[in-house]
Amino acid sequence: MQKILLTQLLLCLLSAPAFAEAGGETPAATFDKIFQASQDDDIVTIYQNSTPPAQTRLVFGKILSLLYQRNALAASRDMKSSVKPAEFDLLLKKHKINLADIEKNAGNVKSEAEVKKQVETIVAKIPVKVAFLAEAAKLEARLQEEEIKLNLAEEDLPKLQDVTIADDRAVGFLVIPKKEGGDERMPTYFRRIEKRWYAANENFVDEPIGEVPQEKITNTPYQKKFTFKPATVQEIVLPNGKVVAFWCLVQPGVAEQQTASGLSLAWGEKPFQISGANSYVKKGEVLTSLTSMTSRYQLNVENCEIKCTVDLAAKGELPVTIYVQKVEK
Secondary structure, X not given: OHHHHHHHHHHHHHHOOOOOOOOXXXXXXXXXXXXXXXXXXXXXXXXXXXXXXXXXXXXXXXXXXXXXXXXXXXXXXXXXXXXXXXXXXXHHHHOXXXXXXXXXXXXXOOOHHHHHHHHHHHHHOOOOHHHHHHHHHHHHHOOOOOXXXXXXXXXXXXXXXXEEXXXXXXXXXXXXXXXXXXXXXXXXXXXXXXXXXXXXXOOHHHOOOOOOXXXXXXXXXXXXXXXXXXXXXXXXXXXXXXXXXXXXXXXXXXXXXXXXXXXXXXEEOEOOEOOOOOOOOEXXXXXXXXXXXXXXXXXXXXXXXXXXXXXXOOOOOEEEEXXXXXXXX
């Protein structure tokens, strides 16, 4: 049960400012508000302390939750409940939520951008989002036989640690103690709006973060060491004029490429847009040395070859040495 409640908290933080004193003075203060609200089943407070994009995801997630519960009630013959499927239908209709829109778009999208656009379109039709969330919470509460509280010892409570702030964005780790020992670390994101912090989507790094530092390479061979943290990016301009952006993902990598920092290197033509098959940035071989605890990624950009050597043993940050040389085609 504890795992379920902690998962709900994570969903609120990773998928969740319209009222006075919403948000917190620090990311930690915002985390405390949302954590307390998750214990109290107070989805309205979670909504108020989330960024607008996170609010959209939170509302859409609630719509899907209602549909799931409605369908479960309709399909069950043995469930004895005072709540009827028709009540879900009335609630959705009252708040201008058209099931036809959801059913029409389900499974009929081609890209993440289309999914985002369709979600925003559906949520935008709800006149008062807070009212919808409040009424949805009341309806769901009637399905619960008893109120469930998160009752953990102080040492077992999840804590926000290692917060990195970059301009108006921040990322920290939600550290959850495991019964079998050790901790589980989940990235948790925040954004500052008008001097106060709000919980943000995990994909807030899709947006530029202020001025992106750029290194122009005129002479080769070139070599320089960079240090990456969450929510930071570095661009290099190659001698052929092509730009390659580097940043880190909050994930440790796989197999022998796993990092002690829990971060992994990513790249693309633009910040936070990972290179696809049609990109001019072509990925080559990957060599990992367990002796030096490094992984070297080779990238090819026309007549330039880039070798990125990642320090797998570093903690708290991701040191990367970038080497560039021209090659004959």
